[in-house]
Amino acid sequence: MTSKRHEEIGLSDEQVLSMYEMMLLARKIDERMWLLNRAGKIPFVVSCQGQEAAQVGAAMALNTKEDYLLPYYRDIGLVLGFGMSATDLMMQGFARAEDPNSGGRQMPGHFGQKKNRIVSGSSPVTTQLPHAAGIALAAKMEKKNFVTLVSFGEGSSNQGDFHEGANFAGVHNLPVIFLCENNKYAISVPIEKQLACDKVSDRAIGYGMPGYTVDGNDPLAVYEAVKNASDRCKNGEGPTLIETVSYRLTPHSSDDDDSSYRSKEEVEEEKKKDSIHTFSEYLKEMNVLTEEKENEMLEKIRQIVDEATEAAENAPYADPESSLKYVYADKDGEV
Numbered sequence: 001m002t003s004k005r006h007e008e009i010g011l012s013d014e015q016v017l018s019m020y021e022m023m024l025l026a027r028k029i030d031e032r033m034w035l036l037n038r039a040g041k042i043p044f045v046v047s048c049q050g051q052e053a054a055q056v057g058a059a060m061a062l063n064t065k066e067d068y069l070l071p072y073y074r075d076i077g078l079v080l081g082f083g084m085s086a087t088d089l090m091m092q093g094f095a096r097a098e099d100p101n102s103g104g105r106q107m108p109g110h111f112g113q114k115k116n117r118i119v120s121g122s123s124p125v126t127t128q129l130p131h132a133a134g135i136a137l138a139a140k141m142e143k144k145n146f147v148t149l150v151s152f153g154e155g156s157s158n159q160g161d162f163h164e165g166a167n168f169a170g171v172h173n174l175p176v177i178f179l180c181e182n183n184k185y186a187i188s189v190p191i192e193k194q195l196a197c198d199k200v201s202d203r204a205i206g207y208g209m210p211g212y213t214v215d216g217n218d219p220l221a222v223y224e225a226v227k228n229a230s231d232r233c234k235n236g237e238g239p240t241l242i243e244t245v246s247y248r249l250t251p252h253s254s255d256d257d258d259s260s261y262r263s264k265e266e267v268e269e270e271k272k273k274d275s276i277h278t279f280s281e282y283l284k285e286m287n288v289l290t291e292e293k294e295n296e297m298l299e300k301i302r303q304i305v306d307e308a309t310e311a312a313e314n315a316p317y318a319d320p321e322s323s324l325k326y327v328y329a330d331k332d333g334e335v
Contacts, residue, residue, distance in 0.1 A: 004286050009224045011060075013288045019060055019219055020279055020289065021297050023052040026077040027276055028301050029086055032309060033093050033108075037254045041313065042093045046109040048076040050249035053275035054181050055151075056081055057222030058244075062149060062230055068135050070119045070128040070150040073109030074181065078151060083116035086304050090312035097318040103325070104318045126156040129165030129178065136174035136239075147233045149226070151179040154243070155186025157200045163207075166241065170207035175233035177226060178241045181216065183248035188261040204241035216246030217275040249274065 006016045030049050036042045048055065051074055059081020062069075071078050076089060088100050092111075095104040100113045101120070112120025119135065121128050132150035139146050156162055157180055169176045180200045184191045197203065204211025210232075214221040222244050229240035247270040251258040258267075283289035 004288075006220055006286075009220060009227070011220070011223065013286075015060070016220075016283060016288060017293075019056055019223075020283060021301070022056045022059075022080055023077065023219065023276060023279065024297060025086065025301050025304065026052045026056065026080055028305050029089055029308075030076055032305050034250070034254065036093065036309070042108070043095070044108050045093075045254040046073045047248070047250040047253070048074045050247045050270070050274065051181055051183060051216065051244075052077045053219040053279060054179075054216040054222050054244035054246055057219035058149065058151070058179055058226045060219075061223045061226035062147060064116075066117075066146045067230075068117045068119060068132075068146060068148045070121065070132045070135075070148065071111050072121060072125070072128065072152050072156070072181070073111075074153070075111065075151055079111050079113070079116075079118055082113075082118055084111070084113055084118065086308035087311050088113070090308040091315060094312040094315065095317070096312055096315040097322075098315050103322070105323075126152055126159040126161035128152065129156075129161050130168065132176050132178075133165045133169045133172075133174055136169060136176035137172060139175055140172070145234055147175050147177060147230050149177045149179055151181055153186060154180055154182040154184075154191060154200050155189065155194060156180075157203065158186075158194055166203070166207040166209070166239070169239040170209050173236070173238035176239045177229045177233065178239065179226070180241065180243040182243050182245045183216075184245075185248055185252070185262070187252045187256070188258075190261075199243060201241055201243040207239075207241075209239045209241055211241040211243070213243040213245060216244030217273050217278060219275065219279060246275070247273065
């Protein structure tokens with residue numbers, strides 16, 4: 001029998017089943033949001049489809065009770081891994097008062113949840129990278145042994161904030177992991193028109209850190225790379241740049257027409273590498289997953305997504321009077 005690769009990197013059968021289940025949950029939440037958008041019930045979707053393996057593999061490699069996450073707008077799998085629920089995600093899709101990210105004040109995909117150490121992002125891309133370096137600096141100054149992971153698209157690696165954040169982390173030897181989710185398109189701009197080097201990870205040497213490129217459709221490869229980077233951080237060896245290469249299976253957003261810049265044939269070819277299918281096949285080959293168990297998972301997830309959708313659709317909007325909350329301090333000095 002073929003050796004179990006997941007056991008070789010320290011994962012049990014139960015852990016890889018949980019990994020697959022979380023990938024499926026991320027996919028099914030995303031698919032439901034697209035249906036809701038097309039039905040006119042939620043305004044906007046930025047999809048994670050095609051990137052679930054990278055996101056869930058990375059989350060499972062970290063200590064989600066202590067480490068900090070600064071995600072970018074596609075990271076449904078990462079925020080689920082750090083403790084956000086399907087209902088939380090639906091609340092932000094419907095812009096309800098119970099949205100933990102912003103109380104319904106921000107567009108979807110701007111994740112933030114203090115109790116789970118998910119640090120709020122903003123609409124300008126890449127601003128989270130210097131923030132991640134700053135949080136990692138605080139860990140070093142206060143002698144706390146947590147790791148900061150920040151994720152971003154390959155288009156963001158061409159912004160000034162990427163270079164400033166990476167350089168600062170390298171100079172100060174900070175416990176931060178830079179996770180570039182390369183999905184081959186910065187909206188409509190293909191990767192070959194974005195980089196003068198072959199890979200985003202080639203840039204790491206300029207900031208005094210190691211850089212690795214791994215298969216973003218392989219959650220085990222991502223897990224192993226992020227686990228090694230986390231160990232480096234905790235051993236005082238500084239930051240790491242990890243590039244995961246996958247493919248965005250949907251348009252850039254629910255407002256995008258991707259047929260204007262890529263062919264249907266290209267998308268169909270990339271779907272053959274979809275991690276939802278390839279990881280399922282691996283687990284079945286290893287006799288970890290059966291058709292029956294997979295169907296049970298799908299039914300459980302369907303119920304979770306149905307309940308989350310119903311809860312969010314019936315939840316109230318924020319009171320108009322609360323619009324200045326968290327913007328100005330009140331008379332008692334509380335925000």
